[in-house]
Amino acid sequence: MNYRLGIDTSCYTTSVAIMDDSGNLLADVRKVLTVKPGGRGLAQSEMVFQHTRNLPLVFAEAMAQFSGPVRFKSVTVSNRPRPLPGSYMPAFLVGEGYGKVLTVSQQIPLYKISHQENHIWAGRWSADGPKGTDFLAVHISGGTTEIVKVGIGSSQQMSIDLLGGSLDISAGQFVDRIGVALNLPFPAGSHLEKLADCGRSGLCKVPVAVRNLNVSFSGAETYVRRLLAQGEPPAALAAGVQLCVAETLVKLMKQAVAQTGLTEILLVGGVSANQFIRDYLCRHSQGFSLFFPDSRYSSDNAAGCAFC
Template sequence: MNCILGIDTSNYKTSVAVLREDGQLVFQRSELLEVEKGKCGLRQSQAYFLHGQRLPEYMRDAFGSLVNEDDVAGVAVSFRPRDLEESYMPVFLAGLQAGLNVSTALGVPVYGFSHQEGHIHAAMKDIGCAGDGGALWGPEEGKKFLFFHLSGGTTEVLLCRRTGCHYSAGIVGGTKDISIGQLLDRAGVQAGFPFPAGRYLDELALSDAVKGMPSRVKTDDGWFNLSGQETQIRKMITPDDVSIVPGMFCMLTELLKEESLYLSGKYGTDMTVMAGGVAASLYLRKNVLVEGHEISWGSPQLSGDNAVGIAGLGMRAFQSGRPSEAGGLLEFMRH
């Protein structure tokens, strides 16, 4: 059965997936890049090097999951952060190079997508968006919806539509300074947790009551700043005192509820999807509820960086008969 090999090499994870044309996930491996204790991330060159070390093993395991390597009918890669002409991060070139090599070796097409599109499509896999008659994960062509991209480096609200094998996505709200993920990571690292620190803080928030809160985040037409709250929180948190953590998550819960309600009303949408690494938070999933308004979450496993959404988009491109994009992707890598 035809399969698509998906590859995503972000600044946080190395990810490889194999997806069959019937929608079954044959293989999925996605692991965080190692960050030195006390640090809040990696330089692009470091991340690129780590992906280069890992990808041969991941590719070996991916092909080992197949009955026959001839089942790979195409390759899909994330090659830039957003689907914009000027969008570029060197770290994605590691996956792009690997994808082009496999495509050439097997003589199969290769398709390129943005990392953000991968997040959007991965979220669709588990929220029942098959509104286009059984096509791979939906939603139906042209449907308008809000997508909250909540990751380590990004807090954006996007007004999205599916356009063939891609998604159009315009930014309609979000942070003007640091992201929610940066707020959590900086607070968590200061408290002595490894980077990325979100999951450790999430466990604390779930296990204790709110004893105090940072000031409420003020929003302006869907936009907001978090640096003031960061200053407050970092004055309060130490390895010996993490009592502010539940209050911090309560503050973020109220912010996301307010954003969802306001922007869905402004743009007339009836579908809101939240994904990205921060969206794996069990605290947020439990508490970000808006009466009369449905908010959907991708699975916790697929909320963070992964290659599953990229593979799904690649399968959609393959099934539509789209030609290989090898020439354009090779030109992108050269520049």
Template sequence: MRTLGIDTSNYTTSVCVYDSKTGEIIQKKLLLPVKNGERGLRQSDAVFHHTARLYPLMQELFDEYGGEIDAIGVSEKPRDAEGSYMPCFLVGVNAAKCIGAAMRKPVYGFSHQSGHIAAALYSSGKMNLIKEKFIAFHVSGGTSEMLLVSPDSERAFSVEIIGETLDLNCGQAVDRVGVMMGLSFPCGKELEALALKSTEKYNPKICVKGGNCSLSGVENQCKKMLENGEAKENVARYCLDFICKTLEKMTEYALDRYGNLPLLFAGGVMSNSIIRSRIQSRFGASFAQPEFSCDNAAGVAILAEEAANE
């Protein structure tokens, strides 16, 4: 079966085709433009950019793929929760429904978060976990949640939040610190490159209570470090060490409370090599490959294939 995936998140337009027979994924995506010095996009701007970019991106995909599709999967909301909504996803939903109607193909809607989890399962070679209970972290600019994922008879899986940030998301912290230092938004790759130049290793005081965390402190501390003349590479390293230690503490809580369940990490922040290597070496966790950590349409294409075969 070959499925089309569409995801129009707050910062990336993504389309892909998934062939379940070969396991091959062809994906195309474009970051939405954010002006220098700004820390994000208004929803109206995101909708405009998705509308302008989706057709040429889709054309590029099918120029390379050139085959038929059997079903369509699309991200329709941020999370599987009542009231979860962002206007940017309407662009993808409308495109999916139009294509489905024209081609007489079924359209399946999923949450953006479920797509991240499915993409992580696929790219880490752990698709077998889709029928088991496991702990997943979705760590990005829009979400920092620890989830208990369970098989579900009505959909591929259900998720229960067992820990989350009470203020800033991890990706927000990275971007705010990065913009502070003059980096381009989104700042993850540049901040990581800076941090890798540092010879320092920090043991910051973090704020984790139960499964929940607070990350506003890292922004304030990094601002003070810069004001005191600390080298940018050390500030970047402190920021990432703070986030990593926070995630480690949350993981300890989850394993203590829910037992030795498999661990899966997804979301753009988890493409960071510093954070990945520490958590993987300590907990033996599985991670989405970097190209599937950031926003993508692969996950919803995979979930569409699962739904069509039920």
């Protein structure tokens, strides 16, 4: 049987995935990088160190899913954040380096895609759509808030055209910064979601900033910090942050649909795993269709690399 190996070494997760030619996921192993309590992220040198330490262990765990030796047909790695000239981040060099060693030793092809393309492929595989060759994708994570136009060519080549996104911090940074201010662990997404469930009835309304296809979260962050200093309940603030992100995304998607005429939208990235945000978007998606991957494949993973 032919097996395809995917490797992704992103800012906060070391990931390995193995699929067969039919797109069946046979191994999916990840290890989240360690951030010290109270920290708001990692330096690139620390990411490289942890990926270098993690990747052999993650790979060994993936291979333990098989009873004997595995011959790979190909290896695909994410080697940069986005499919743009000059897009670069040292953390991705770790996965690319391991990929080169494997492909040279087994004399098989090495394919390189961006982390963003990996997210979109994983989302399309998990959500089983969009089926069209042209669609919109919203990438909302700790480092990115973008809406893009995606084209899938006849040879399964992906093209991505940036339409808009955040002019300052990403939705994930907004969530993480407020989460840390509320004394939640970093990354704060899942912890803020649990806290917000307790503050829904008395949530603090947070202003939304959307102009055409551009959004902003820095003003919202300042506003929430001011309310926190005034003694507003943490749960109400967490709920307000979630609603702010959800309302921002609805307005952004409506603008993109109006400008492009495309009505299928795939949502990927860790922020899109938030169940409240998913439910809100579904309730306000008149005129377009939303595709959500399983929440496990919203966050960083290597399934997209193995699938494409």
